[in-house]
Structures are given as C-alpha cells and as structure tokens.
Amino acid sequence: MNKLEISISSPHLSGPQSVTRVMALVLLALVPGTLALLWYFGWGVIINIALAVGSAVVAEAIVLRLRGRAVADTLLDLSAVVTGWLLALALPPLLPWWQTVLGSVFAIVIVKQLYGGIGFNPFNPAMAGYVLLLVSFPVTMTRWLAPEVITGQALSFADSLHIIFAGLPPAGQTWDVVSSATPLDLMRSELSQNHMISEIRSSPLWGDYGGRGWEWVGNWFLLGGLFLIWQRVISWRIPVAMLGSLLLVAGLFWAIDHETHPFPAFHLFSGGAILGAFFIATDPVSACTTPRGQLVYGALIGLFVFIIRTWGGYPDAVAFSVLLMNMAAPTIDYYTQPRIFGQRSGSDG
Amino acid sequence: MAEPRELSHFHGGLHLDDHKDESNTTPIRDLPLPAHLVLPLQQHIGHVAEPVVAVGDKVNKGQMVARAADYVSAPIHAPTSGTVSAIGRRPVPHPSGLDDLCITLEPDGEDRWDTLPAPITDWRDTEPAELRERIRWAGIVGLGGAAFPTAVKVNTSGQRRIDTLLVNAAECEPYITCDDRLMREQAADIVDGIGILRYIVGAAHCLIGIEDNKPEAAAALRSAIATAGDDAIEVVEVPTLYPSGGERQLIKLLTGHEVPSHGLPAAVGVVCQNVATVAAVADAVLRGRPLIDRVVTATGGGIAQPGNFRVRFGTPAASVIDAAGGRTGAYGRLILGGPMMGFTLHDEQVPITKAGNCLLAPSDEELPPPPAQRPCIRCGECARVCPAQLLPQQLYWQARAQDFDKVQDYHLFDCIECGCCAFVCPAHIPLVHYYRFAKTEIWAQERERDKSDLARRRHEARVARIERLEAERKARLRQKKDALEKNTAADADPKKAAIAAAMQRVAAKKAAQEAASETSDSE
Numbered sequence: 052m053n054k055l056e057i058s059i060s061s062p063h064l065s066g067p068q069s070v071t072r073v074m075a076l077v078l079l080a081l082v083p084g085t086l087a088l089l090w091y092f093g094w095g096v097i098i099n100i101a102l103a104v105g106s107a108v109v110a111e112a113i114v115l116r117l118r119g120r121a122v123a124d125t126l127l128d129l130s131a132v133v134t135g136w137l138l139a140l141a142l143p144p145l146l147p148w149w150q151t152v153l154g155s156v157f158a159i160v161i162v163k164q165l166y167g168g169i170g171f172n173p174f175n176p177a178m179a180g181y182v183l184l185l186v187s188f189p190v191t192m193t194r195w196l197a198p199e200v201i202t203g204q205a206l207s208f209a210d211s212l213h214i215i216f217a218g219l220p221p222a223g224q225t226w227d228v229v230s231s232a233t234p235l236d237l238m239r240s241e242l243s244q245n246h247m248i249s250e251i252r253s254s255p256l257w258g259d260y261g262g263r264g265w266e267w268v269g270n271w272f273l274l275g276g277l278f279l280i281w282q283r284v285i286s287w288r289i290p291v292a293m294l295g296s297l298l299l300v301a302g303l304f305w306a307i308d309h310e311t312h313p314f315p316a317f318h319l320f321s322g323g324a325i326l327g328a329f330f331i332a333t334d335p336v337s338a339c340t341t342p343r344g345q346l347v348y349g350a351l352i353g354l355f356v357f358i359i360r361t362w363g364g365y366p367d368a369v370a371f372s373v374l375l376m377n378m379a380a381p382t383i384d385y386y387t388q389p390r391i392f393g394q395r396s397g398s399d400g
Numbered sequence: 401m402a403e404p405r406e407l408s409h410f411h412g413g414l415h416l417d418d419h420k421d422e423s424n425t426t427p428i429r430d431l432p433l434p435a436h437l438v439l440p441l442q443q444h445i446g447h448v449a450e451p452v453v454a455v456g457d458k459v460n461k462g463q464m465v466a467r468a469a470d471y472v473s474a475p476i477h478a479p480t481s482g483t484v485s486a487i488g489r490r491p492v493p494h495p496s497g498l499d500d501l502c503i504t505l506e507p508d509g510e511d512r513w514d515t516l517p518a519p520i521t522d523w524r525d526t527e528p529a530e531l532r533e534r535i536r537w538a539g540i541v542g543l544g545g546a547a548f549p550t551a552v553k554v555n556t557s558g559q560r561r562i563d564t565l566l567v568n569a570a571e572c573e574p575y576i577t578c579d580d581r582l583m584r585e586q587a588a589d590i591v592d593g594i595g596i597l598r599y600i601v602g603a604a605h606c607l608i609g610i611e612d613n614k615p616e617a618a619a620a621l622r623s624a625i626a627t628a629g630d631d632a633i634e635v636v637e638v639p640t641l642y643p644s645g646g647e648r649q650l651i652k653l654l655t656g657h658e659v660p661s662h663g664l665p666a667a668v669g670v671v672c673q674n675v676a677t678v679a680a681v682a683d684a685v686l687r688g689r690p691l692i693d694r695v696v697t698a699t700g701g702g703i704a705q706p707g708n709f710r711v712r713f714g715t716p717a718a719s720v721i722d723a724a725g726g727r728t729g730a731y732g733r734l735i736l737g738g739p740m741m742g743f744t745l746h747d748e749q750v751p752i753t754k755a756g757n758c759l760l761a762p763s764d765e766e767l768p769p770p771p772a773q774r775p776c777i778r779c780g781e782c783a784r785v786c787p788a789q790l791l792p793q794q795l796y797w798q799a800r801a802q803d804f805d806k807v808q809d810y811h812l813f814d815c816i817e818c819g820c821c822a823f824v825c826p827a828h829i830p831l832v833h834y835y836r837f838a839k840t841e842i843w844a845q846e847r848e849r850d851k852s853d854l855a856r857r858r859h860e861a862r863v864a865r866i867e868r869l870e871a872e873r874k875a876r877l878r879q880k881k882d883a884l885e886k887n888t889a890a891d892a893d894p895k896k897a898a899i900a901a902a903m904q905r906v907a908a909k910k911a912a913q914e915a916a917s918e919t920s921d922s923e
Contacts, residue, residue: 060833062740062819063767064416064574068781068826070774128774170775170827286780340780340793384794391811392411392648392788393661
C-alpha cells in the first residue's frame with residue numbers, strides 16, 4: 052500500500068505574489084523620486100540611504116539572531132531595506148551620520164522588532180524613527196540644503212562625506228551659507244512674522260506650484276506611487292483620500308484668505324505629502340485595511356497634516372499625522388467592516 | 401429570448417489557468433471491475449447510513465446495502481453483484497486520513513442486476529412526494545462535491561415559492577472536466593432530469609450556468625434542449641472566473657440576487673443542482689436505477705493519459721490512476737478534487753465515493769509545495785479577491801488568537817473555503833487551514849457547551865426536585881401537626897385550654913423540682 056506522505060491544506064495552487072516581490076516593487080517605485088532628490092540636493096541623499104539601509108539591515112539581523120529567528124530568510128523580505136530607505140528620504144541630506152544610524156536602529160529595533168517584527172508593528176517604523184530624531188535634534192533635523200538649482204554650487208561626494216562624518220560645515224564656510232530652510236519651514240517662519248504670501252513667494256525657494264526642486268521631487272514620487280497602484284501593491288484609496296482632504300482643507304482656507312494661507316498645491320508639492328501619501332501612509336502593516344477605513348484613514352491624515360503645518364509646532368507634519376492615525380487604525384477598521392455577501396445593507400433591507 | 405441575458409457579477413474571484421484541455425478531449429471511459437469495492441457508509445452530509453446486509457451475503461448490482469438512517473441521510477447500493485466480505489473500518493477519502501466504517505464487496509464478475517423499481521415515465525402525473533421518494537431511494541446526493549442529499553434539497557414545501565431551477569454546470573475549478581464530458585455525452589439525460597426536477601420544485605423556468613470555457617458542452621445542451629422543445633430552459637454562459645461555480649456566486653451571477661447570509665437559495669426563489677446530479681435524477685426516475693457510479697476526472701502532469709472515467713463507487717483511487725495509464729515521473733502527491741478546494745489523499749487505495757469528482761496527480765512543477773510562510777503584512781489582497789466579501793486577514797488574526805467569538809463577528813461561517821485568499825497571499829499563509837481549524841474548534845465547543853448545558857440542566861432539575869420533595873415533606877408534616885393540634889383543641893375554648901395548659905406546665909415543673917431536690921437530699 053502506497054502511503055502518500057505530503058499533506059498540504061488546500062488551496063494547492065499559489066499565486067506569484069510574495070512579500071519580497073511587494074517590497075522590491077516599492078523600492079523600484081522609490082527610484083525616480085530618489086534620483087530627483089539626488090539631483091537637487093546632492094550626494095548626501097545617497098550617503099543617508101546607504102547609512103540608514105545598512106544600519107537597518109544590521110540591526111534587524113542582530114535582533115533576529117537574538118530572537119532565534121531565521122536571519123537570512125527574514126532579511127530577504129526586504130522590509131528593513133524599505134524602512135531604512137524611507138527614513139533616509141525624510142532626513143536632511145547632511146545630517147550627522149550617527150543621527151541617521153540612531154533613527155534607523157530605533158525604527159528597526161524598538162518600533163519594529165520589539166513588537167514582533169514585520170507585520171506586528173502598530174506604528175510606521177520609518178516615521179517613528181524620523182520623529183525621534185526630529186524631537187531630539189531639532190537643529191540638525193531642520194538644517195536642509197537649498198536645491199542646487201538655486202545655489203548653483205554642488206558639494207562634491209568627498210565634501211558631503213566629510214560633512215556628514217565630521218558633523219562640521221564645509222571648510223571655510225558656515226552652516227548659514229550652505230544650509231537653507233525647507234519651503235515649508237520658510238513659509239511657517241515668514242507667516243509668523245506676518246508676511247503676506249505674495250511677499251513670501253518672491254523668495255527664490257519657490258517654483259511653479261511648490262518649493263523649487265521639491266515640486267519635481269514630488270512629481271517623481273507621484274510617478275512611483277502611480278506605478279504601485281498600477282501594480283496593485285497599494286490601493287488608490289489612502290493616497291487619494293489623504294491628498295484630496297489636504298487639498299480640500301487647504302483650498303478652503305486659501306479661498307478665505309489667500310494672503311495668509313498658501314495655495315493648495317503648495318501643500319502637496321513642498322514637503323513630504325506625496326512621498327507620505329503613496330509610500331508611508333500606505334504601509335499596509337500600520338494602516339487601515341478595509342476599503343472605507345482606508346478612505347477615513349487617508350482623509351484624517353490629510354486633515355492632520357494641514358492642522359499641524361498651519362497651527363502646530365513643526366514645519367512638516369506627515370510623520371506625526373501618520374503616527375497619530377496608526378493609533379486609530381484598528382478602531383477604524385473595526386467600525387468600517389464591509390457588508391458581506393448576502394448581508395442586507397441599509398438600503399435593500 | 402434571443403438577446404443575451406444581462407449578467408450580474410460577484411465580488412473578487414480569480415482568473416486561473418483552467419487546465420481543462422488535458423482531460424476533456426477524450427470520451428468517458430469505463431473501468432475494469434476492481435478486486436474489491438469498499439463502500440464507506442458516510443458518503444454524504446447527514447446521518448451515517450445503516451448496513452442492511454451481513455458478511456457473507458450475496459448481493460446483486462443495484463441492491464441496497466445500507467439504508468438512510470434519518471431524514472438527512474442517503475442509502476448506498478451495490479455497484480456490482482458479489483459477496484459482502486467485510487463490514488469494518490477502512491481508510492476513507494477524508495482530509496484527516498482516518499478510517500471509517502465501510503462495507504467491502506467482492507465482485508463475482510457477473511455484474512447481475514437486482515430487480516429494479518419500475519421506471520416512472522409518466523412523472524408529470526405522479527405526486528412530487530413520490531418522485532422525491534424515488535430520488536431518496538436512489539441514494540442521490542449533490543455530485544458537485546458537497547454530497548448533500550438531493551431528496552432533502554428538492555423538498556421545498558413550506559419554503560418560499562420557487563421560480564427558478566438553477567443547474568450548476570460552471571465547473572469553475574481548474575483541471576476538473578467530469579461535468580464537461582457528461583454534458584457533451586449525456587445532454588439528453590440532463591434535459592430529462594431538468595424537466596423532472598422543475599416539476600418537483602414547481603419552478604417555472606430553468607437556467608443552466610456554464611463557464612464560457614466549455615463551448616462544446618454548452619452547444620450539446622442547447623441542441624438537446626432544442627430536441628426536447630423545452631423553451632423554459634436557458635443555457636447561460638458566464639465568464640470564466642473562479643469560483644463562479646459556488647452556489648451563491650452562480651445565483652448572484654445569473655439572477656442578481658444574493659442568498660441571505662444565513663439563508664438558503666430558496667429565500668430568493670431558487671433551487672440549485674449540480675448538472676451531474678440532474679442526470680442521476682433522470683436515471684433514477686426514468687430507468688429505476690440507483691446511484692452506483694459517477695464520472696471522475698483523472699488528470700495532472702503526473703498522469704500518463706489524463707481523461708474521464710465512469711467509476712463505480714468503492715473503486716480504489718489507484719485503479720483509476722492505473723486506467724489512466726498510471727503515473728509518470730516522480731511519485732508525488734495525489735489530490736482528491738481540484739487544486740483550489742481538494743485535499744491530499746493519505747493513501748492511494750482509498751475508494752472513490754459520491755463526492756469524488758477528480759483525482760489530480762500534479763507534477764512538481766505545476767503544483768510546487770508552497771513557499772515558506774511569512775507573517776501577514778495586512779496588505780488586504782485577500783479581501784480584494786474574497787467572493788464572500790469577508791475580511792480574510794481579520795479572520796486569520798482572530799483564528800490565530802483563538803478568539804472564537806471575534807472570528808464569528810467577522811462572519812467565519814460565511815466563508816466557502818474557495819481558497820482565493822490563500823492563493824493571492826504574498827506571505828503564503830495557509831489561510832483556509834486556519835478557518836477550518838476555527839470552524840472545527842467552534843463546533844467542538846458547541847458540542848461541549850451543549851453537553852455541559854445538559855449536565856447543568858440536569859443538575860438544576862435535580863436540585864429543584866430535591867427542594868420540591870423537601871417542601872412537600874414539610875408541608876405534609878405541617879398539615880399532620882395542624883390536624884393533630886386541631887383535634888385536641890377542637891372542643892375546648894382556646895383561652896381556657898391555654899390557661900389549663902400553662903397551669904399544667906407549672907405544676908409539672910414544681911413536681912420535677914421537688915423530685916430533684918429529694919433525690920439530691922437522699923445522696
């Protein structure tokens with residue numbers, strides 16, 4: 052009698068999708084926006100990515116070893132690479148190296164692995180790492196560079212490396228010369244000095260509809276995001292709801308007084324809104340999963356972004372808004388369960 | 401009638417490679433008689449059948465060997481003539497791989513028919529109850545895989561009026577082609593069966609739902625319908641999208657109605673029957689033949705000559721494989737059913753039963769073992785494909801946490817186990833396995849709860865009985881005492897009597913005291 056040994060539960064067919072493939076597609080989608088950042092802000096962007104990704108992978112490997120999990124196999128899911136990469140994209144290009152490493156290690160060890168690793172973290176690791184750095188090192192974390200298209204001068208790779216590792220401004224220069232506020236930061240500080248939007252817009256930091264350079268970074272991230280929707284890695288709901296609600300609220304205030312509230316497109320194309328909408332708020336682990344829940348979740352993130360940017364204490368707000376809504380996600384999911392097949396809805400009941 | 405019916409659609413579903421061509425190009429073949437036929441007593445949903453033969457009995461082909469033991473049950477008939485050689489536990493086709501009670505039959509090779517009941521050719525003038533009784537006698541159950549007794553399913557008395565008989569010819573699962581071949585070769589039987597079933601349930605018309613990857617079968621049905629001249633039957637081709645053959649999904653596709661979550665198709669005026677079941681009904685009514693065999697697909701890259709076979713129940717799976725030219729390549733697993741809902745057989749010798757529609761022997765390339773499981777990343781892809789519109793991922797978390805109340809809040813029992821969620825899962829989690837686990841646990845808990853409820857009720861009844869007896873005893877005592885007191889004091893004035901009694905008591909006390917002092921003095 053032939054005994055058949057292998058016993059596997061149905062279904063016996065499985066599709067082509069895998070976590071590794073999902074993460075690889077996310078990384079691929081990040082490439083255009085990353086190249087745009089590199090183009091406008093120099094080598095620091097790449098150095099940051101190398102530092103953050105490297106430390107994320109090493110930190111994950113160590114914790115997995117300590118937890119007695121399969122190290123190589125788990126690292127292959129590429130989620131640590133994505134976390135490090137996203138964090139690096141949010142950091143100022145010349146941030147001291149150890150701060151980048153600290154943020155990345157915090158994201159992986161505390162926010163991700165201590166909760167149980169991939170799939171179990173209630174908060175977005177990259178954003179939690181970013182917020183840790185922002186509240187701990189407000190000076191370095193707000194010291195951005197002006198896009199090279201404005202300054203006309205580019206830091207060499209060696210100079211960038213030197214600045215990041217020595218933590219000093221370029222030889223013979225001060226931070227004031229090389230660094231610059233982000234457009235969002237500038238808008239905030241100028242508005243707080245009661246300057247009108249029309250005056251503020253005369254600054255060379257402005258482009259056609261967002262921050263100079265930033266608007267194109269946004270466009271390229273937008274392209275990557277659309278690619279992810281097309282590939283069905285993310286759903287359209289969170290990005291559309293988030294950007295839609297941000298546009299709506301910003302538009303409302305702009306319509307009321309367009310001298311003290313920037314035009315709506317500014318909100319979309321001057322900071323992390325596009326990157327956040329397509330790559331961060333859509334992190335499946337910490338976001339809502341029901342269709343209606345995703346709309347609520349995205350819309351509330353957009354609303355919080357506007358509130359924090361306009362009245363809060365920090366220039367950008369995507370990280371805070373995402374973390375706030377991470378907390379609400381399970382509850383939103385619970386109350387937005389879809390009508391199941393054969394269950395009467397209110398209308399046909 | 402000429403214009404195409406407007407189809408509805410159901411949520412989710414999957415486009416799968418259908419792999420029908422491997423097995424649907426050759427006619428249905430007969431199988432040589434095997435050395436033994438092993439007939440499990442449980443081949444259907446409901447109460448297990450009761451044997452009506454003993455070891456050593458000679459039986460004829462078509463003779464009942466086990467009877468339906470309850471309303472929801474089905475009898476079993478001998479698939480050939482021979483001798484009952486054993487009644488005992490044997491391996492059966494069940495995911496658990498456990499043994500179950502079976503009747504083993506040794507064929508004598510004569511294949512001699514028993515005296516069969518008379519054909520009912522004038523079924524239009526016969527009471528539906530009598531036709532149902534015939535279906536019940538024939539042991540017919542749903543041949544699509546569910547194996548629910550057909551006589552019960554077509555008994556729609558007391559339910560909403562049925563206006564549509566829906567014949568499920570979708571055969572949506574990849575690889576399986578037994579219904580496809582049956583429709584091509586026995587379309588006339590199917591049309592006959594439809595007429596009978598429509599009459600029984602009182603449906604004005606009939607829809608046959610068939611996936612559009614079976615044009616030959618659809619054409620065969622249409623021509624049989626034209627021959628019969630029955631214009632109340634309509635063949636409706638539906639897009640090939642797994643699981644369009646799910647009963648609820650097909651009803652939604654064809655009628656636009658959703659069967660209520662905990663209801664039956666009758667709630668939307670529909671009775672649904674698998675196409676092979678319909679043919680079996682025609683056989684039972686028009687020829688007086690019980691259900692003793694079925695068409696089984698043997699296919700997959702590991703089978704030399706895939707095809708369809710008319711297999712007597714009780715035939716070992718291995719005999720079907722042999723008839724299909726045996727295995728090719730490395731010895732792999734054998735699946736009963738299709739790649740989406742079938743289960744792995746633990747033993748190649750298990751018998752084919754009424755529910756067995758396909759033997760799938762995949763090569764390692766076509767059905768590789770699943771990749772290693774990773775943690776759920778909550779991507780929600782499962783919810784996007786779920787035809788029951790559930791949240792498979794939430795079900796998974798709750799089932800994993802063994803929170804059986806929550807898992808029911810998320811409508812676990814609306815899951816049809818089609819496997820779409822697990823197919824698309826990027827973390828390769830065997831989701832359906834978790835749902836089956838949770839369902840089994842909940843059923844077990846319910847049985848436990850019923851048991852402990854019974855014990856509790858017994859205990860409470862006992863306590864109540866003891867209390868009642870005690871109360872009755874006390875009541876009787878009180879009555880007696882009252883009666884006694886009444887008798888003594890009946891004729892005296894109560895006041896005087898009380899005084900007299902008091903005086904008596906005082907005197908008695910005095911006397912006692914005196915007596916006590918006397919005794920103490922004398923010491």
